[in-house]
Amino acid sequence: MSAVGGAAVPAVDERVTRVNPLRRAFTRPEMGAVAGAVAVWVFFAIVAGGNGFLTLRGTASYLEVAAELGILAVPVALLMIGGEFDLSIGSVIGAGSMTTALLAAQFGWNIWPALFVSLAVALALGAFNGTLVLRTGLPSFIVTLGTLFMVRGATIAITRITTGRTQVGNLDEVAGYDVARTLFASSIPVGPAALPISVVWWLALVGLGSWLLLRTRFGNWIFGVGGNTASARNVGVPVGTVKVILFMLTAAAAWLVATIQAVNFGGADVLRGSDREFFAIIAAVIGGNLLTGGYGSVVGAAFGALIVGMIQQGVVYAGIDADWVQFFLGAMLLIAVLVNRAIRSRAMGGRG
Amino acid sequence: MSATVSSRVAAPAPPELAGTTPLLEVRDVSKSFGSVIALKDISMSVHAGEVMCLLGDNGAGKSTLIKILSGVHPASEGEYLVEGKPVRFGSPRDALDHGIATVYQDLAMIPLMSIARNFFLGSEPTRGVGPFRRFDLETADRTTRDEMAKMGILLRDTDQPVGTLSGGERQCVAIARAVYFGAKVLILDEPTAALGVKEAGVVLRYIAQARARGLGVIFITHNVHHAYPIGDRFTLLNRGRSYGTFAKDDVTREEVVTMMAGGEELEELGHELEEFARADGLAAGRLGEVGRELEAEARG
Numbered sequence: 001m002s003a004v005g006g007a008a009v010p011a012v013d014e015r016v017t018r019v020n021p022l023r024r025a026f027t028r029p030e031m032g033a034v035a036g037a038v039a040v041w042v043f044f045a046i047v048a049g050g051n052g053f054l055t056l057r058g059t060a061s062y063l064e065v066a067a068e069l070g071i072l073a074v075p076v077a078l079l080m081i082g083g084e085f086d087l088s089i090g091s092v093i094g095a096g097s098m099t100t101a102l103l104a105a106q107f108g109w110n111i112w113p114a115l116f117v118s119l120a121v122a123l124a125l126g127a128f129n130g131t132l133v134l135r136t137g138l139p140s141f142i143v144t145l146g147t148l149f150m151v152r153g154a155t156i157a158i159t160r161i162t163t164g165r166t167q168v169g170n171l172d173e174v175a176g177y178d179v180a181r182t183l184f185a186s187s188i189p190v191g192p193a194a195l196p197i198s199v200v201w202w203l204a205l206v207g208l209g210s211w212l213l214l215r216t217r218f219g220n221w222i223f224g225v226g227g228n229t230a231s232a233r234n235v236g237v238p239v240g241t242v243k244v245i246l247f248m249l250t251a252a253a254a255w256l257v258a259t260i261q262a263v264n265f266g267g268a269d270v271l272r273g274s275d276r277e278f279f280a281i282i283a284a285v286i287g288g289n290l291l292t293g294g295y296g297s298v299v300g301a302a303f304g305a306l307i308v309g310m311i312q313q314g315v316v317y318a319g320i321d322a323d324w325v326q327f328f329l330g331a332m333l334l335i336a337v338l339v340n341r342a343i344r345s346r347a348m349g350g351r352g
Numbered sequence: 353m354s355a356t357v358s359s360r361v362a363a364p365a366p367p368e369l370a371g372t373t374p375l376l377e378v379r380d381v382s383k384s385f386g387s388v389i390a391l392k393d394i395s396m397s398v399h400a401g402e403v404m405c406l407l408g409d410n411g412a413g414k415s416t417l418i419k420i421l422s423g424v425h426p427a428s429e430g431e432y433l434v435e436g437k438p439v440r441f442g443s444p445r446d447a448l449d450h451g452i453a454t455v456y457q458d459l460a461m462i463p464l465m466s467i468a469r470n471f472f473l474g475s476e477p478t479r480g481v482g483p484f485r486r487f488d489l490e491t492a493d494r495t496t497r498d499e500m501a502k503m504g505i506l507l508r509d510t511d512q513p514v515g516t517l518s519g520g521e522r523q524c525v526a527i528a529r530a531v532y533f534g535a536k537v538l539i540l541d542e543p544t545a546a547l548g549v550k551e552a553g554v555v556l557r558y559i560a561q562a563r564a565r566g567l568g569v570i571f572i573t574h575n576v577h578h579a580y581p582i583g584d585r586f587t588l589l590n591r592g593r594s595y596g597t598f599a600k601d602d603v604t605r606e607e608v609v610t611m612m613a614g615g616e617e618l619e620e621l622g623h624e625l626e627e628f629a630r631a632d633g634l635a636a637g638r639l640g641e642v643g644r645e646l647e648a649e650a651r652g
């Protein structure tokens with residue numbers, strides 16, 4: 001038997017069929033969200049096109065909504081691909097913006113050290129979530145549900161003890177605010193409209209997150225850890241480190257959104273960021289990220305955020321009662337999950 | 353338990369390997385999980401260029417033994433030597449660093465990840481420096497394709513998910529990966545258990561190639577038809593204990609089957625075996641072919 005032991009190159013394997021590039025494009029995880037975004041845009045172009053949905057101003061308005069959500073959806077997607085959830089995001093937004101506001105507006109700090117401290121607080125909360133999940137072996141859903149309530153409760157309590165209120169204003173009068181405003185809350189004029197700088201942050205993070213996921217070792221570890229933790233550990237992936245870093249990234253994104261909002265509004269509210277975790281998870285899932293981990297796309301999550309933004313603003317432009325927004329979002333989520341499941345099973349050639 | 357079986361002494365290494373230090377050796381290892389004694393006083397070794405088959409029925413302790421060898425569990429008692437030196441592994445990474453690679457039956461590959469990404473998971477090649485250091489996917493793709501071709505599997509698309517491969521191909525990717533990363537000892541936990549006859553043949557050929565490259569292979573199975581054609585020595589486990597190690601020249605296929613089953617009720621077993629052999633006739637026939645080829649190759 002000549003093939004045994006030697007490096008004989010076998011004849012072309014007739015069982016492997018050539019992969020059609022178009023077919024392959026349609027098996028990518030973000031495909032459903034890209035198609036969905038086009039469909040949603042066309043829908044609102046028809047029903048709300050006459051009311052300004054198609055104008056630059058209309059476009060900027062849904063991009064702004066999409067941006068604040070999309071910034072969160074980047075690490076939420078990475079974490080989901082890594083096999084975990086973070087429900088504490090909303091409360092970290094509240095805690096982050098309140099830490100900045102208390103230190104700067106209440107205690108008179110320059111805004112930059114205040115931002116630095118609030119970032120440290122957020123990262124510590126992320127590391128705490130990750131470590132607790134690893135140490136206890138509990139589902140991250142439960143662990144971060146716990147921290148969601150703890151952090152929100154502590155934020156309200158500490159703010160009321162220190163200030164007697166649940167809102168802190170006058171952040172726009174503290175030292176260093178102007179530079180912070182340029183960086184986090186300015187806008188770029190585009191014709192008659194103004195594109196908020198958060199959109200730039202969003203696009204930059206999508207690029208960075210997607211590069212991290214697809215082009216770095218760490219990204220390969222994320223897929224591995226989420227696909228099968230035991231397998232990944234067996235081939236030497238530092239599973240614990242990967243997960244803790246992913247939790248810290250979601251917390252860091254929550255801090256960024258907190259900062260954008262606090263600087264924009266010139267203050268903080270303890271309830272800031274409520275429900276944001278659900279919207280970010282919806283965006284990630286619409287974007288083709290698998291809830292059970294190991295599969296997904298940062299670009300998909302960006303399109304998911306775009307869909308949420310278009311629905312939220314499109315409903316308003318269409319003159320439909322805004323009460324219906326949540327209904328549409330929920331329906332979109334269900335449709336997306338079904339479509340994405342079909343795409344995934346095509347990618348797996350029927351074996352998935 | 354049959355006295356003749358349990359009193360047999362462990363076979364020494366094959367003549368050409370006698371005197372050389374085994375790549376890997378355990379002496380009298382035991383492992384208990386709470387009150388469950390999974391392994392008791394097991395000794396075995398594997399040399400370079402040798403296939404050591406670890407045989408035993410379900411629950412015999414095969415997986416527990418290889419988890420000790422691969423650094424997943426520490427042994428409760430006993431010695432573990434790699435190339436003659438005592439070792440203590442704290443994690444699978446430690447074992448890998450000593451050149452001991454393990455392919456787990458169900459954990460070998462991550463189905464949703466591409467072949468190339470799976471191949472390099474945990475040992476990704478990189479390009480660039482500092483913050484621009486990135487996963488060199490081009491090298492990963494090319495290497496995966498080349499390594500698989502060397503082993504006789506042609507991949508058109510290393511980007512396709514591993515889940516689209518057949519079970520045998522998946523095992524082959526996992527074995528190719530271990531060989532590529534310089535494993536000296538390859539531990540395969542039931543790589544053929546879930547495979548059809550033809551696919552099992554592919555994996556067996558592949559094991560023979562690894563041996564030809566000078567690796568020591570520990571091949572775990574409870575299927576003698578898979579083990580006998582390729583094994584050089586056989587270590588038999590039964591209910592956590594070892595019946596000893598036998599060189600292929602010293603035992604027949606039937607003796608091995610008998611010992612695996614516990615050596616009890618020989619008569620009854622003999623009949624069952626005949627049934628099994630009849631039912632499995634086709635399978636055994638095809639594997640026999642592979643076996644004859646492999647044996648011929650080993651001699652020539």
Ligand SMILES: Nc1ncnc2c1ncn2[C@@H]1O[C@H](COP(=O)(O)OP(=O)(O)O)[C@@H](O)[C@H]1O
Pocket residue numbers: 385388389390408409410411412413414415416417
């Ligand atoms: N982590 C564990 N905890 C408790 N008992 C275990 C554990 N792993 C294996 N065992 C027990 O050890 C024995 C041997 O199991 P195993 O090594 O998996 O056998 P095999 O691979 O030969 O089928 C079984 O009785 C099993 O229940």
Ligand SMILES: [Mg+2]
Pocket residue numbers: 414415
């Ligand atoms: Mg087993």
